Amino acid sequence: MVRMPPSGKRPTTPFTPRDFQLVLLRRMADHHPELVEDARRELGASAADMREANRRWQAMLRSPRSRPAASLYRSVLGPPESEGKRTIGDLECAVWQWPVPLWPDLRFEVLVAPDGVVWNEWLVRAPEAAAPALRTVEDLTPWSCTVDEAARAFAPARPLEGTAPTRFGLTFRAPDAQGVRREVVAEFTWGLLQRTAVGEPVRQ
Known part of the structure; x- marks a missing residue:
């Protein structure tokens, strides 16, 4: 028989690296739910598991006793x-x-x-991993690159304020498949590319 704590709440299971990956995915779900769903299934987790992991993470961050x-x-992910x-x-x-x-x-x-x-x-x-080949705007597919990689590939890039916590933006110029340079705004979540907005051709 499990003895309940004095508060009447059920014992809480440890927050694990798997749970933390669900937190990463929860922040990305607004952009590409299909990619997140595939990744969530790879972890053997339900949508409810993902929501609960995010709720617990936010509670730990905001708790005055945290x-x-x-x-x-270090506590969650280990050394x-x-x-x-x-x-x-x-x-x-x-x-x-x-x-x-x-x-x-x-x-x-x-x-x-x-x-x-x-x-x-x-x-x-x-x-030790090879960086992706980023040459045109068509190479900027979801989850294909990190902030640093996009900034280096299409320098000079200007940082933009993120639209929410854990989000980050870059604006830069990049050629399309026809070699036409365009203004690009790229949005990242937890440092991973989520989406791009490609503007009109840049006038020389």
Whole structure:
């Protein structure tokens, strides 16, 4: 017989790396539900499981008793696969990366300032994985590339404020399949490309 805690609430199961992947997918579902559904099934999870994982994650982030975000990631995902340092301005920040089974060629990266504050958290290409070939706007398909990859391929790119937490935007110029340069706005969720808006040809 399971003894109920004094509050009357049922014991809560641990929040796992699988649950965290469902959180990543939940934020992407508004753009491409069909891709998210396939990935969710790969994890053996239902739509209700995904909603519940996201609810629990948000509750942990917002709870006044919650540990700092940096500690929360280590608690949920375990020790990072790799740890390093990166200099941003005058600060040397810690860089932590974890594997993401849904995307074997990607890593989830967290950038932590010296005071323990998480500065950035998103998906990046794994060091040993080949970057995608990005030459035209047609190459910018959903989930095909990360923020850094798009910014490098179509430099100079200008960052845009995201429309919601975990979202990020870039605007740049890129040729189409006919070689005509166009204005492009790309939107990313957790650092992974979700959609692009391609404008009229750029006047030279």
